[in-house]
Amino acid sequence: MNERLQTMRERLRSGGHKAVRRGPVADLTAQCDAEGLSWMQRIARLTVCQCRSEQPVIEHDEQIAFTRTVPNVPEIYSRHDFARLTAGRKLHESGPVNNITPDWPALLAQGLLGRREIAVAAQAGAADAASREFITAAIESIDATLELAGRYAQHARNVGRDDMAEILARVPALPARTFHEALQSIRLTHAIGWMIGHYQIGLGRFDQYAWPLLDADLRAGRLTVAAAEELLAEFFMSLNKDSDLYPGVQQGDNGQTLMLGGVRPDGSDGVNELTHMCLRAMLDVAMIDPKINLRIDRNTDPALLELATRLTRKGLGFPQYSNDDVVIPALVECGYTLEDARDYTVAACWEFIIPGKGMEVVNIGAVSLPHAADTAIRSGLAAGDDFDGILRRAQADISRQTRELVDSYRTLLLPPAPYLSVLMDDCLTAGKDISLGGKYNNFGVHGACPANAADSLVAVRKLVFQDKIIS
Missing domain, CATH: 1.10.10 (Arc Repressor Mutant, subunit A)
Incomplete structure (x- = not known):
């Protein structure tokens, strides 16, 4: 780990980033009550309010930007009204949709503007008022995210960081073209889910969806392996920046899981250079997030296992190991298609889930x-x-x-989740919030x-x- 990353890690561990946090936002419950907003509309308003309240922060040495400045998630109902709304129903844990893994490949391939185009097209053909309300809330959530990213881009220009301004002006609005853009896109969109009360949002099969972009960078000479590992280490560190604000049994028990290895949906071996790079980067970073999970099978290269066990010796509690030879047939037996079963990841801890498709x-x-x-x-x-x-x-x-x-x-x-629905498969085209169910x-x-x-x-x-x- 170079001096820049060491300095960044020490600053993070000392809590220097917390100095930019400020007090609560306006009384959102009163706003929503005055306007007579529905639950779906209130969640969208929460997303807009949280994004607008954030103040852009970019440290002079950062290559992956986002620091949370609004630490609280305001209530959107009074206790009395929420109790009435949920009377006779079972709420899971603290209530909001959690413990799922979005379709990150779709975000990187389409950008939020691409997702917005899908929503607008679906809105025109929405069959009922509930679908129209959901799609409107989803579009409002996308627009709020893009507005925040735009302010981050402008702030980067204001502080002389034209390199970051160029990236933030592109992602998450547009498809990621480079590995750096992919990391920035995921960092911002992932963080917003937590900002609005969702938690335990998995990062899925990271080495599968990020490798094509990194491979193209390496082949084109835009990045070296060393430079890519430096970006990767910073991305990993950034996931620890706001983890004290996340719910969990203990700090770090927050479900920022990342899956490596395993077979592809077509059954071919998915292990690639990024699989190894992630393990090497975490050996240097040695922080509690993200939690690394490694898919293995009877043919796993002993060199990969040896590298993983070196990380195990760090005492961080990971990697967790998932055996494809057992898991995939078991998922098929439980009704998952073979292609989806091969594409499994884990939810917050170790429970198996299909990215983008599981509302389990x-x-x-x-x-x-x-x-x-x-x-x-x-x-x-x-x-x-x-x-x-x-x-x-x-x-x-x-x-x-x-x-x-x-x-x-x-x-x-399950409460409405229009923002997370934007990041899931088929919700926009079906006009159905993910809280109403996914494929599984x-x-x-x-x-x-x-x-x-x-x-x-x-x-x-x-x-x-x-x-x-x-x-």
């Missing part, structure tokens, strides 16, 4: 596997069951716990403490049924 609620709760084992062992032995009978009882208890969790989410209510809409249930449950069952099998030491 991946963590509605956990099944206690030790409870299932304990219940099965006690009742099964009392009833004189053989070991297979005990296993059937455990399976039945797991099914019961799962049904209870799923039943508790039958009345799930499954619930995810965790199995807690499997080792403890397995140990208990194995002990009973050996001591009671095999060695007959205990009766």
Whole structure:
């Protein structure tokens, strides 16, 4: 890591960027109430308000710009009105759509103006008032984002950063032409989701969608590998800049996940030079975000695994490893198309999701596997069951716990998310907010403490049924 990046990292760790944060914005609830805005319209107004309230900040040594200056997310309903709005419905965690991964390749390929053109075309043929309201909110969200990017470009000119002004004048409005433009586009659009109350927004299969741009830069001589890794390291550091404002169990537990490796949708090997570069960059950066996930299979190059284990030794809690040989067939068995299954990433932690297509609620709760084992062992032995009978009882208890969790989410209510919908597949063309569902809409249930449950069952099998030491 060079001196510029070391200085930047120390400034970040010391919290120097927090000096530009300022107080809350105007009373948004009162504005929305006075105008009689719907929930969808209020979310769009929130996006506009947050973007307009941000003040551009570009440090003299930055190549990837965005520093959050408005730390809070204002309420759009009073507590009383929100309770009335959601009465009798189940809210997931803190409420807003979260734990999903946008279609970042579409953003880089089309730009927000391209997404806006799709929305405008859909608006003309919208079948009902709800669709028209959603598309209007989506367009307002796009325009607010572009206005903020435009102010950042102007600020760059004002402070003599014509290099940054040129990039910010182009992205995220237009398709990214270079690796640098891709990083800047993602940084800004990703941050806005958090600014308006969404959280745990994944970065998807980064080495798959960013590599073609980087490869073109390297071939054209616009970048060297060293210069690209420097940009990559700065991008990674930028994701830690505002993480103290993000919700999570602990700082850093915020779902800024990034997937590397794995097969492409056509089944060919997707590992490329950027896969290795990301791991090398994180070895130097050594910060908690982004969380690196690595897809592996029986054919994974040992050199890649060795590089990943060097990062594991840093003690950051990643990479997390996902085995394609297991995950892809399991997803297909659960109803995912083979092409989509091959394109899986992870949501906030390790739950599998299809980027741009999944509106799954991946963590509605956990099944206690030790409870299932304990219940099965006690009742099964009392009833004189053989070991297979005990296993059937455990399976039945797991099914019961799962049904209870799923039943508790039958009345799930997800608030509108017009901004995130802009970044998802098919929402604009269908005129449907992502909160109403994507291509995949499954619930995810965790199995807690499997080792403890397995140990208990194995002990009973050996001591009671095999060695007959205990009766």
